[in-house]
Amino acid sequence: MYSEKVMDHFQNPRNMGEVENPDGVGEVGNPQCGDVMRITIKVDEKEDRIEDVRFKTLGCGAAIATSSMVTELAKGKRLDEAQEISKKVVADALGGLPPQKMHCSNLASDGLRKAIEDYRSRHGN
Amino acid sequence: MGKSTNSAIFLDNAATTRTDPEVVAAMLPWLEQNFGSPATLYSMGSEAKQAIESARQSLAGLIGAESKDIFFTSGATESNNWVIKGVAEARAGKGRHIITNEAEHHSILMPLRHLEKKGWDVTYLPVDSDGLVDPDAVAASIRPDTVLITMVHANHEIGTIQPITEIGRIARESGVAFHVNAAQTVGHIPVDVQALGADLLSLSGHKFYGPKGVGALYIKRGVRIIPLLHGGSQEKKRRAGTHNVPGIVGLGEAARIASRDLVAEADQLGSLRDYIFAWVEENIEDVRINGHRRRRLPNNVNFSLEGIEGESIMLSLSYPTAEGARPVFISTGSACVSGSLEPSHILLALGMPAELAHGSVRISMAKGETREEIDYALEAIAAVAGRLREMSPVYKRGNKKCAAFDKTEGCDCEAAG
Numbered sequence: 001m002y003s004e005k006v007m008d009h010f011q012n013p014r015n016m017g018e019v020e021n022p023d024g025v026g027e028v029g030n031p032q033c034g035d036v037m038r039i040t041i042k043v044d045e046k047e048d049r050i051e052d053v054r055f056k057t058l059g060c061g062a063a064i065a066t067s068s069m070v071t072e073l074a075k076g077k078r079l080d081e082a083q084e085i086s087k088k089v090v091a092d093a094l095g096g097l098p099p100q101k102m103h104c105s106n107l108a109s110d111g112l113r114k115a116i117e118d119y120r121s122r123h124g125n
Numbered sequence: 126m127g128k129s130t131n132s133a134i135f136l137d138n139a140a141t142t143r144t145d146p147e148v149v150a151a152m153l154p155w156l157e158q159n160f161g162s163p164a165t166l167y168s169m170g171s172e173a174k175q176a177i178e179s180a181r182q183s184l185a186g187l188i189g190a191e192s193k194d195i196f197f198t199s200g201a202t203e204s205n206n207w208v209i210k211g212v213a214e215a216r217a218g219k220g221r222h223i224i225t226n227e228a229e230h231h232s233i234l235m236p237l238r239h240l241e242k243k244g245w246d247v248t249y250l251p252v253d254s255d256g257l258v259d260p261d262a263v264a265a266s267i268r269p270d271t272v273l274i275t276m277v278h279a280n281h282e283i284g285t286i287q288p289i290t291e292i293g294r295i296a297r298e299s300g301v302a303f304h305v306n307a308a309q310t311v312g313h314i315p316v317d318v319q320a321l322g323a324d325l326l327s328l329s330g331h332k333f334y335g336p337k338g339v340g341a342l343y344i345k346r347g348v349r350i351i352p353l354l355h356g357g358s359q360e361k362k363r364r365a366g367t368h369n370v371p372g373i374v375g376l377g378e379a380a381r382i383a384s385r386d387l388v389a390e391a392d393q394l395g396s397l398r399d400y401i402f403a404w405v406e407e408n409i410e411d412v413r414i415n416g417h418r419r420r421r422l423p424n425n426v427n428f429s430l431e432g433i434e435g436e437s438i439m440l441s442l443s444y445p446t447a448e449g450a451r452p453v454f455i456s457t458g459s460a461c462v463s464g465s466l467e468p469s470h471i472l473l474a475l476g477m478p479a480e481l482a483h484g485s486v487r488i489s490m491a492k493g494e495t496r497e498e499i500d501y502a503l504e505a506i507a508a509v510a511g512r513l514r515e516m517s518p519v520y521k522r523g524n525k526k527c528a529a530f531d532k533t534e535g536c537d538c539e540a541a542g
Contacts, residue, residue, distance in 0.1 A: 002440075010437070011446050016516055031519050034434045034460055034468065034483035038518035056518035060436035060461035064516065104466060 003095035006065040013064055015071035017054045024122070026114025028107045035059035035104060037067050039111040041074075043119050048079050053115075055108065062097055062105035066090050070108035079116050085109050133452040134498045138424060139281050139309060139489035140456060144375070145334035151378035152336065155371040163368050164359065173370045180377020187380040188307075188326065189317035190343050196360045197373050200340035201308035202232040203353065204327035205275075207342055207364075208304045209236040211350035212273045212325070213245060216302070220270025224301075226250040226258045227474040229277055233306060234470075237275075246270075254475050255417040256285035264295045275304040278316070282458060282471045282487060283416030284425025286310070293322020302348055308332050308340075309422060312383035314391055324348045330372065334492070335379030339372030390492040395423035397490060397499055402426065404503050409510055410522060415472065415485060426488040429472075429481045432520025433513040435459030438486060441509040442502075453502045458485040480519075 002010070022040035029036040035058065042052035053074050055067040069090050074082045087106045091097045097106060135143070155176065161169025163177050178192070185192035198204045213223065223240070225233060227249045237247045248266045250258055258276060267274075274296045279286045289305055296303035304325040310316050312333025318326055325348060329340040344350060344363075356365030398421075405412055411431040430438070435457025442453040458469030460483060467473070468482035486506065490499075514520040 007440075007444060010440060011444065013516070027518065031480035031483075032478070033466065034480070036517075036519050056516060058432065058517040058519050059434050060459070061440045062461075063434070064437060101461075105461070 001098055002061055002065070003097075005093075005095040006061065006097065009065035009068040009094065010061045013055075013068040015054045015068065015075070016056070018056060019052050019054050022115075024115040024117075024119030026111040026116070026118055028111045028114060029059070029063075031058065033104065035063045035107060037063065037108055037111040039067075039070070039108070039115045041112075041115045041119060043079065045123075050074050050077055050079065050082055053112070055111070057108075060101070060105050062101035063107070065094055066097070066106045067108040067111070069093050070112050074112055079119070083113055083116055085112060133454060134502050135454050136488045136490060136494075136502060137454045137456045138491040139284075139332075139422075139487065141331045141337065142334045142491055144331070144336050145379060145382060147382055148335055148375045148378045152371040152375040155374050159370075161370075163370060164357065173368070176370060176374050176377075177368055180373045180380070183377040183380040183384070184328075184341060187316070187384050188311060188328070188343060189319050190326075191346075194343055194345055196342045196344055196364050197368065197376075198340050198342055198364060199338055199369070200331070201306060201327045201329035204329075204340055204342035205230070205232040205304075205306055206236045207353040208325050208327065208350070209233065209240065209273070209275065211353055212302050212304070212348075213240055214351040215349040216272035220268070220272050221245045222248070222268050222271045224248045224250065224263060224266050224271060224274045226252055226276060228252045228256055228280055228283075228471045229275070230281055230306060230308070233275055233277070252285075252474050254477075255420075256280055256283050256415075256471070256475055257417060257420070258287050258292070260288050260291040260295060263292050264299075267295070267299045267301060271299070271301050273302045273304060275306065278305050278307040278310040278321070279314075279422045279425075280416065280471060281309050282469060283427045283475070284309075284422035285417045286314075286420045286422065289321045289323070296324075297322055309425075312379065312387060313422060313424060315387065318343055318345070325350070330376040330379055333379055333383055336372050336375040339369050339376045341376070386492060391423040394490050394492065394494060397494060397496065398423055398426055400496070401488060401499060401503065402428075405506075408503070409507050411520075413477075413481065415475065415477070422489075424490040424494075426490075428486055429477065430484045430486065430510050430514075431481065432484070432517045433510060434461065434483045435468075435485055436461035437513055438484070438506070438509055441513065442505055445505065450505075451501060453505050455502075455506075456487040456489070458487070459483045 019040040023043040024041045026039045038056045044051040053071045057067040163174035181192045305323040308329045311328040326343040331337040415427040460468045472482035
């Protein structure tokens with residue numbers, strides 16, 4: 001059902017946990033639907049870059065794998081670049097997702113965007 | 126029987142069981158040598174006919190029926206569809222009301238929805254937080270136009286055994302046909318159509334170590350039912366189609382073996398089941414046991430783990446990363462596995478909050494299951510639960526509020542967290 005890459009990220013998730021004193025936090029999903037993701041970021045203010053990013057996720061294999069992949073894709077990117085990471089980009093980087101998982105479990109990029117927005121609102125830009 | 130290839134531990138026997146080697150041996154001659162159709166008159170045919178009648182007797186013996194009241198089908202899904210559509214049609218002149226409960230199997234609920242679209246009225250009785258139907262509620266819902274009551278004997282997901290004998294008595298007193306879906310019980314606990322008061326009873330071979338694709342419907346003499354499959358004159362013109370001879374022989378052999386082994390199996394698995402419950406409550410935090418503690422299948426265990434999701438539990442157990450680790454196969458009521466956005470309708474019918482239903486684990490054992498394998502599986506489940514909870518943004522240790530949810534009061538997990 002899942003690609004090898006999805007299974008790899010599910011079994012060996014990258015950047016799991018929470019950034020200490022995060023500059024931005026994004027939480028998406030709903031426990032009633034079985035998926036909740038919490039993305040925390042540390043931003044290099046001078047460079048406008050994501051210095052560190054971590055995730056915590058409740059959800060299925062796809063939910064965990066997409067969260068892990070989003071952190072990998074976002075790390076070191078400029079905020080405007082990281083904001084462009086879409087569901088499709090995440091799914092493609094994982095070698096594809098089963099169609100029914102594209103919408104319900106592929107929320108990690110939304111979580112990242114929310115974390116960036118949170119950072120920007122805190123910094124008044 | 127608990128063992129499978131590449132040393133996986135198979136604990137999903139409520140879905141399907143491994144075909145007993147004795148059953149396979151009994152079937153082989155009917156695949157390799159005698160492939161005749163029992164409908165034909167030459168010797169191959171009459172031998173096949175004899176084999177079918179012998180299987181019919183074994184099966185009838187297992188459920189306390191007369192062999193002439195046993196009709197072979199392709200399995201419980203067909204039997205259930207046949208009952209619902211066939212009794213509804215036969216009795217449409219009398220009325221168009223059917224009684225069932227919310228926590229039935231889809232092979233009951235979907236044919237009923239089909240009838241609802243055509244004008245039938247269906248009462249879905251609630252179940253309590255253990256999954257039990259109240260017989261008084263059945264009695265109270267009977268109307269002059271009620272033609273059928275259909276109740277599962279034991280629930281496939283939570284193992285709760287319904288008060289079938291009492292419901293059967295109510296049905297008989299009201300003159301309403303009574304159907305029991307016994308797919309999970311036949312071959313595992315004693316099933317007697319007389320004692321249960323069943324007019325119709327469905328069963329499936331692969332649920333008790335028989336082959337897939339074969340089952341039966343018990344139809345008490347005198348119960349009116351229109352065929353689902355029209356065609357040849359097989360099964361006294363009530364179920365057309367060339368007999369699945371190897372399958373039926375296998376089903377008969379499974380029935381013969383079950384008659385011999387059933388009591389010992391129920392005894393052995395029942396104590397393993399209680400051992401698992403005790404272990405889980407002792408060793409895993411924030412867990413809720415689902416289904417009735419005593420009135421339940423001996424081979425069924427179901428519990429919900431707070432703060433995690435079932436598919437990730439199932440995947441972690443099926444694909445362990447440690448070298449040499451044994452895969453463990455279980456089932457879950459999570460939406461990710463049901464193929465819809467909703468978690469198991471059965472767990473929701475108990476009044477369980479969706480977030481807890483997503484984290485459910487079902488362990489269903491086969492005869493011969495060992496304490497050693499169970500210990501291995503339990504350790505693996507506890508480890509996976511620990512790892513996923515560490516990853517979970519919502520899990521709060523000691524959040525007993527949800528584990529102790531009450532159907533009447535409900536539970537607000539978000540408020541509790």
